[in-house]
Structures are given as structure tokens and as C-alpha cells.
Amino acid sequence: MPVPEWPNARRGLDAYDLSGRRALVIGAAASVGRAIALALAEAGADLALTTVTTDGEEAMALRKTARAVRELGRAAVEQVVDASLGTGVQVMVRQVTKELGRIDALVNAPVASAESFGRPATKVSDAEWAKVIARHLSATFFACRAVGREMLKSDAGGRIINVASALGERGLPDASAYCAAQGGVLNLTRALAQEWAPRGITVNAIALGWMEDSPALGDPTPEANRTVRFIPMKRVGRPDEVGPLAVYLASQASGYVSGQVLFVDGGLTVHL
């Protein structure tokens, strides 16, 4: 029996090729957002990169990411934006769409901040709660909404990747607002996946375990850290270990994967 020919099949490394694709990475200044931006660029994508706050240091770090992307031979548009403000995000997405021509993929990668952890629920103020929800959940929704509008208008399908945390699926003491926001991101992902699947837009989340720069973790060496020894792989993850999954999810090869939460966590969420 001959091997069947699939007309649309993409195999080998061509499957992950992003040449000619354009992606917007929100939160590309540091950590996983930066690593994903570089991985997308290495796979051939041109990029728009943004901060998540208007903080000067973050803006400087974003320039470094943009420079690294250009060194890979790809275009990099930079924007400083407060991602927790819906109108600002909408304006930014319009502008970026004009500059890049279109957006094929959106990556939301806000970085966790230290103040989200070590906060007993009884001590969390209204303002603190609102800030964490705004930064992690609302920001993700605003970006998905703005980019979703463009993707639906162009009717060429698209890819949305929300970088979230394993804390969206499980509880952790003294991190109630962050857990709630992350849980919101995961189910927002599922809801948007349902809504936009008929239009060829996939929406997925990458849920991170303990990473080498997780603010809640402290010293990431296994000798010093009980939490790290608790991870089946006995080590923390590196941001660059997230890049290839983002490339896969941004590529044409992942068109039948949607509404999923994919854990990059060294086995953290599977053991008893």
C-alpha cells in the first residue's frame, strides 16, 4: 500500500518555519518573553516587541531584545506600552499592524513580579488585588481582543499564545491574586479558542513551572532550595527551554491544537 500524500503536509524542520510570518510579543523585555521573541526570530519571523509597563528600565531591556532580533536578520518594531490599559493596547496593535502589514501570531508574556507572592489573602488590599488582575488577566484579554479584531478582519487565521503559570491550574499559599489571575488566563484561553476556532485562529497557553528567574523561588540551586528538589527533574527551567514550544504553536504545523494548556514544568504538575 503506497504512503498517502497529504497535500498540506509540513514535515521536518519546515513544519516550524516562520519565514514571512509576523508576530507581536508583549512582554519581550526579559525572561521567557525575550526567549520566545528570539526563538520566533530564529525560526524566521519578523517581530513587534512591547513592554508591559512604561518603566524606563523595562524599555531599555526591550531595546536589547530588539537589537538581538535584528542581529538575527529579522525586523523588530519596538513599542513601550502599559499592557494593563485596554485603549493603549488597542492603539498599539493598530499601529503595529500597520507597520508589520499584519499580525499572524500574538504572544502574551507578562513577567511575574515579586510582590505577587508571599501575600496572605487577609493582607491583600483592594489596590493590590486589582493590580495583579490587571497586569496578568486584563492585559491578556486586552491584547487578545485587539489582535483578535485584526485577525478576524483579515480572515487569514492566526495563532495566539498566552504564557501563564502552573499556578493557574493549582493553588499556592500566599499568592491568591496571582493564582486567580493565572487561572483566569487559562480559561480565557479555552473560551477564545472555542469562539475563534471556526475562523482558523488557535488560542493556547503555555503554563510554566518554576523557572530560574521565578521571583517566588529565591536561590534556584537544588542544594539550597527544597522547592527545586520537589520538582521531578530536580532543577528549574530556563527561559530558552520555552522557545521551541512557542515556535511550534506559532507555526502552521499546530493548526489542530487549540484551547490547550501546555505545561513546561519539569514534571512538577504530574507527581503526587
Next chain:
Amino acid sequence: MLDRLRLDGKAAVVTGAGRGLGQQMALALAEAGADVVCAARTASQIEATAEAVRALGRRAVAVPADVRDSAQCDALVRACVDAFGRIDVMLSNAGIGDARGHSRELWDVSDEDWRDTLDVNLSSAFYCARAASRAMIERGEGGAIINVASGTALRAYTLNFAYGAAKAGVIALTKTLAVLLQRHDIRANCIIPGFVSQRPARGEEELAMFGARGRYIPAQRLGEAWELGPLAVYLASEASSYVTGQGFIIDGGGLAGGLAPLGGEKREAR
């Protein structure tokens, strides 16, 4: 980055490689650089897959095997080590969704139907993982185990509950393998396909039938067997170095929803 997805110099065993998903995954691994042992019961089918692997410039051997028999699973791993000097990837894809007991009433499923369905769909994954991990540990360079489960493991599957139960076992097995084998640098993950067509539609009538089935899926289409290939390469390669114990669902969005019926009015498919 893309280099981390390459499998050059690595050797893989793929069960159920004679057709459909297994065949496409075997070819994807080969295109990424791996040499492949192609296993299934029907010799002519795996020979065709092996030939296609060789056409891609990789080495291939076709080994007929019934994975219900652990000795034959051991022999597959031995064949891989004999032919290629190593085994880096064990892809347990063999399974039968519509064999014994399919579409029968609960009370009409015999002990034999139940046992055979568990043997071919669950025990096979255990036998292959046991055999492959032994060889991987002996060599000391780690490896990747990839099991193939099914969306029927995660929701009621009234057409064949034994199959759903077996595949749920595969998911649980994968999690434990991941934790047990991580200290040997062996990762274990699972691919969980939803409705995926094994081959392209033949003729207009079948095309229409596939299209009609697709309307019950959020993506408004069935998956295509080749779409499992890039996912298998990701899980087999260094690109997934911090991923273990996971189930990767590839189902057009079905399992993330399912709270309201689809497929009522005709929607534009894309």
C-alpha cells in the same frame, strides 16, 4: 533554535507504523534526522513505511510485531539497538480503536473483548516503555518515550468504553513513567489525538463525509494524520527538554469546550 528539533544520529522505534498516524509520525521523525524501526503486524505495510523512510535518506528496518506480546516488544528494542547501535525514542502508537467489543452494549462485551482491548492499547505501551527504558538506561544517554492516547480517555466514550479506559491508563502510565525515569534523563510524554483522519479522503462522497464530521469540532474540520508529526518531533527532541509527564491534546479545540452542541447549522469550514 530549530537545531534543537533535529534528531540526527538518533534512533527511534515506532509501533503501529504501517499506516495512519504512526506512519506519518515515523516519517516526521525520519525527516528530522532519525533512523527508524517501523513496527506493526502487517509486514507489507511497515515495509512501505520503511521504504519511505529510506527515500528520505535515513536508515529503516521493518519488524513485524504483535505488541500484545511483551517478548515481541523486547525484540523491537533489540532490533533497534542491533541495527542502529542505540535507541533514543520509543513511540508507542499501536492501538486499535474499533476492534473487539466496539459498538456493543455494555452487557455484550465479553471478558475476552475487555482483556484484548486493554492488551493492545495499554499493556503494549507498558511493555514498550519497560523494554526501551532498560536499553536507554544501559546506554546512559537518556531518551524520550512518547505514548499515544486518545481524547476518548478524557470523556465518556460510549462506543467502546474499554478503549477509553485503556487510553486513560496510558495517560496515567505516562505520568508515572515521567517521574520514575527522570533521574535517568528519560522524558515521557503523551500525545492525545481527537478526531483525526488516518488518510486523505478518497472521492467526493468521502470528502463530504469527513466534512460533515468536522462540523462537530470547533476547528470545523477533522485533523489530518500528518499533523501529529511535528508534535512527535518536538517531544522526541531536545526542544522539549523541560517537558515531561504531559499529555498534548491535538483535537481542534474539542476538549477545551464541549458545553454546548456544535454541528447544527452549517458553518463555513476553513
